[in-house]
Amino acid sequence: MNFFKQWGKFMIQGSRYYAQWEISNAATILNSRRRTAILVLLLIPAIIGGIVFAEDISTAMPDLIGGHNAYSPSYYSLGIFVVSIFVGLLAGLITGCIGAGGGFIIAPALMSAGIKGILAVGTDLFHIFAKAIMGSVIHRKLGNVSVPLAFVFVIGALMGATGGGLLNRYLYELNPVLSDAFISTVYVFMLGFLGIYALTDFLRTMSPGKASGETGGDTMGGLPRKLQSISLPPMIKFDFEITPGGRSISWLFLVMSGVLVGLAAGIMGVGGGFLTFPIFVYVMGVSSMTTVGTDIFQIIFTAGYASITQYAIYGFIFYTLAIGMLLGSLVGIQIGAMVTKVVSDITIRGFYAIAILSGFVNRLFSLPIKLANMEIISLSQETGAMLNRIGTWAFFIVIGIFGIWVFSVFFRNLKTLRGKEVRS
Template sequence: MMFFKNFGRFLYHGSRAHAEWEISTANTILRSRKRMMVLGLLLIPILIGGTVFADQLVGGLPEYLGGKNAYSPSFFTMKIFLASIGVGLCAGLITGCIGAGGGFIIAPALMSVGVKGILAVGTDLFHIFAKAIMGSVLHKKLGNISVSIALIFLIGSIGGATLGGWINRVLYDFNPVISDAFITTIYVIMLGALGSYALMDYLKARKAPGGGGSAHGGKDEGSEMGSLPMKLQSMSIPPMVSFDEGLIPGGRRISSWFLIASGFFVGLAAAIMGVGGGFLTFPIFVYVLGVSSMTTVGTDIFQIIFTAGYSSIGQYAIYGFIFYTLAMGMLLGSLLGIQIGALSTKVVKGITIRGFYALSVLAGFVNRGFALPSKLSSIGLIKIPKETTAVLDTIGTYLFFIIISIFAIWVIGTFVMNIKKLKGEEV
C-alpha cells in the first residue's frame, strides 16, 4: 500500500511538471503569428488531403507502412476531426485549470470510442511532438540545460523508445486484442496509482487550514536532496558526469549509467503509453538522481522533443500507426482548453478543481478497468460472458465521458460567466 501511495505521489509531481511545460508551450504557440501560420500549414494537407484522397488510399497502402493493414494516411471525416478537438479541449482544460497533466485521459478516451490502443499511443505521441516542435522555447532555456546530462539521458531514452515501440508492434502483429489488453493494463496501473494519490491529496487539502486555495500550489521541488540521490551520487562508477556547477559550489556528479538507465525507463514508458515521457523525467531527475529543479526543467524540454519525435516517427509513423486527423484536432483543442483552464483558476477555488482532477483520473482508471475484462476474455485468460463484458464496457465508457463532460461544462461555464471579471483583472 505504501509503495502504491509513493508511486502515485511520484506520478503526481511529474504530472504537474509536465503541465507547466504544456502551458508554457501553448502560450508560446498562441502568442506567435509565425507559429500559428505553421499550425495552419500543418492543418491544410490533413483536411484537404484527407477529404480528397482518403477513399483511394485507405486499404491500398504499401506493406512497408505496417506489414498488415496500415492506418496512414488516416481516414478523414469532419465528425472525427470535431471529436478529436473535443478530446484535446478536455485534456487542455485539465492541464490549464489544475496544473496537472491532462494527457492521461487522451489514450483512454480514444480507446473508448474504438481506436486501437497502438493507434491511440502513436497519435498521442505525434500530437505531443508537433506541440513540442512548434512551441520550442529552447533558445530561452539554454542556460538551464546540462548538455552532458541531456545527451547521455537521450542514449537511454532512444533505446527505451525503440524497445517500447517494438513491443507494441509485435503484440499488435501477433494479436491486436493482446495489444489493447497490454496497453489497457498499463493505464489501469498508472491511473489507479495517480488517481488514488490525487484523491487523498484532495481530501487532505480539504481538512487543511484555508481549504487548499491554490490549484497549482506546492513547494519548490528539488531544493533539498533526499537519501536516494545522495546514495547514487556517492557511487563512483565511471564515466561520471558533472552538473549544477552554477547552482551548487563544486557542482554534483553522478554515474552516466544511472542517467542511461533512467532515460531507458522514460523512453520505454513514453513509447508504450504515448505520453512523451515528460511526466516521468521531472520526478526521476529530482527525487532519484538529485538534479536541481532548474536544470531538470530545461533538460526535460530538450528530451521531450527528441524522445517524442523519435518515438512517434521512428516507431509509429513509418509503420502507419498515427491518425493525423486526430492528432491535429487534439492539438487545436488542447491549445484552446489550456487558455480557458488557466484563466478559470483566477475565479475558481483550487480545492474544487483539485477534486475534479482526482475524479477525472479515477474516471480514466474506471474506464480502462471496466474495459480490461473484455480484453482478457477475448484472449482466453479469463472466462466472462460477452453480455457481461459488454455491460462493463458500456458502464466504463459512460462514467468516463459523463465525468469529463461535467468538468468541461463547469470550467467553460465558469469562464463565460466571469469574462467581465477576468477582463477587469487583466486591465
C-alpha cells in the same frame, strides 16, 4: 506504504511540471502570428483529406498495416477528426485548469472513440512532438540545461523508446486484441495509482489543519546522496549554479533513468515527461531548475524519435487526428489556465482526482471483453460489451461535465478575467 505515498507525491509533482511545459508551449504558439498561421495551414489538408478521401482511407488501411482484417486499424472519418479536436480540447482544459495530467486521458479517450491502442499511442506521441517543435521554448531554457546530463539521459531515453515501440508493434502483430489489452492494462495501473493518490491527497487537504506537504525538491534526500556517492566513471557533472564545484552522478544511473522514461513514452505515448521530474529530483538529486530545462530537451528528442521511427514509418499514426488534438489542446489550455484565476485550488485538486479516476475506470472496464476475445476469461460478448459501454460513458460523462463546468466558469467570469489580463 510510505514508498507508494512518496512516489505518488513525486508523480503528481512531475505531472504538474510537465503541464507547465505544455502551458508555456501553447502560449508561445498562440502568441506568434507566424506559428498560428502554420497551424492553420496544417489544418487545411487534414480537413480536405478527411472529407474527400475518408472512405478510401478506411478501406485501404487494413491492407497497409499488419493485414489484420478482424481487428484492423481504425477507419478515418470527419467525425473521428472532430472527436480528436474534442479530446484535445478536454485534455487542454485539464492541463490548463488543473495544471497536471491532461495528457493521461488522450490515449484512453481515443481508444474509447474506436482508435486502436497502438494508433492512439503513436498519434499521441506525434501530437506531442508537433507541439514541442511548434512551440519550442528550449532557447529560453538553455541556461538551465546541463548538456552532458541531457545528452547521456537522452541516449537511454531513445533506447527505452525503441524498446517500447518494438514491444507494442510485436504485440500488435501477434494479436491486435492483445496489443489493446496490454496498453489498457498499463493505463489501468498508472491511472489507478495516480488517481487513488490524488483522491487521498484531496481528502487530506480538505481536512482542517492538513496540508499536502509538497516540496520543491531542491534539498537532497538520502537516496540521491547515496547514488551520487557511487563512483562509476565517467561521472557527469551538473548544477554548478546550485553547489560550488557542482554535483555529479554516474552515467549508468542517467542511462537507466532515460531507459525507463523512454519506455514509458514508447508504450503509453505521453512523452515520458511526467516521470522525468520525480526521477531527476527525488532519485538522482538534480535541482528542479535544471530538471525543467533538461525535460524540455528530452521531450523533443524522445517524442520525435519514438513517433517517427517506431510508429510513423510503420503507419501507426493518424496525422489528421494529431493535428486535431493539437488544435483542441491549444485552445483548451488557454481557457483552463485563465479559469485558475477565479477558482479555488481545492476545487482543482478534486477535479484532477476525478478526471484521473475516470480514465482508470474507462480502461479497467474495457479489459473484460478483450480478455474474453482472447479466451483468457469466460464472458459473454453482451456482458463484455455492456461493461465497455459503461466505462466509455462514465469516462466521457465525467470529462464532459468537467469541460462544461470550466466553460461556464470562464464565461461567467469573463469580465473579471479581462480585467486581470489588462492589469497583468
